[in-house]
Amino acid sequence: MSIFVLSLVLFAALLHASWNALLKSSADPLGALAVMTIGSGLAALPLILYLPLPLPESWPYIALSAVLHTAYNLFLIRAYRIGDFSQSYPIARGSSPLLVTLGAALLVGEQMSWMTLLGVILISVGIISLAHIRNRLHLAGPVAAFTTGAFIAAYTITDGLGARAAGNALSYCGWLFVLDSIPLLLIYLRLHKRLPMAFGSKETWVALGGGLMSLLAYGIVIWAVTLAPMGTVSALRETSVLFAALIGWLFLGEKLSMRRILSCLLITVGAIILGLHL
Template identity: 40%
Template structure:
């Protein structure tokens, strides 16, 4: 992985972490996702208009990504309805890099160096240690666990699809815009059908925070799609999850949260995994 790609993906991770810590919407989880995804669609239209058009061969990937992101949003919202963030997040995000590695290795036949594979494993171990170590009780009911694991599967699936789609597009930036548009259209349709047209009026007062969240989300995933066109998909997918490390650092600074020795050890593993990915 080149230094440029490495630093870009780390910047994307910081954007993701900043959204999680600094942007607070006073809405339920689904409405927050609905507002952000809708505004991301508007930004995606601007990207499609500005950048060279993506190759037609990438259109099926973008459509598939829209369907997978809809599944991801619905599963994530459902898992947060009955599970705490500290329980659901590590399962959803921590399992995805390993699933991505397996899919790209065996199904997409993408070559990953032994050092790169080791980096993914070390970084993923750090994610789980930061998220779960030292917790006296981490229990989920069966349905919450099902939706949390399902979320992880959707993350891995859309990551692989968008990595391949970005490569096939010839214009990763325009492809990313298409993905944001389709994501927004599918979730908009689902939201209006499931909750009625009034859903738009219910989220409108929060548009300022929605724009901030959408901008950070667009920047973070735009970079990821671009990076996956230049580096192994599994390596980028794992490096993106350093966002957990940045969330911990921001929590220390902004929220004054206490950080245990276990979490510091996990942070060390995340950093070591990131270094291995840079060297791979």
């Protein structure tokens, strides 16, 4: 992985933390996510209009990934509803790099050096250590968050394989986001009998902007996994938790405890190791 690709993946992590911060502040998470996916789908339209179709062997991956993304979104909402954001987000994001690394090794035969694996482990441990579990007897929140992480790993591996088979990673990304914009809208219409957006509402335009950030963030990741091991890209992407901590401190008035600072340092060390051994 070149320094340019590395920088883009870290930029994708910043974008991901930003749109999750938008979701955190929403009073209607399902509606906000539905609007975000619509925004992503609209922003992806030029990719499907002006790029060649993905190769036929990639379409099963696109269909499977759309299903996995929908399940991920629903479990993400559940994790945020029954658990604290400061607990759910780190567990979900921190568990996925190790699961991606394991899945890529078992399913694709990808191998990493010991130093690269150490970087992945440090990032995962650092991210999970950011989670604050107030009551260890109530595990529904952590379980939902870990399930969310499992779906992240599943769609990351699926998209890694699909993008490599598509012949054009951006075309694959475009069709994925267009198809992914439909299920949450239908679910919202089924539950609420109305559209999730009101074009005179500031929240709608903020969510649409979040959708554009989501497209850019994950589009970079899909492109990167065609050039580098999935586990490495996944671990670097999940440094979004580090950016989320900084955003919370700088813009949301959240405190940075010593434990959070040490966790962030652990993530940073893991990212540096990956950067030096790619």
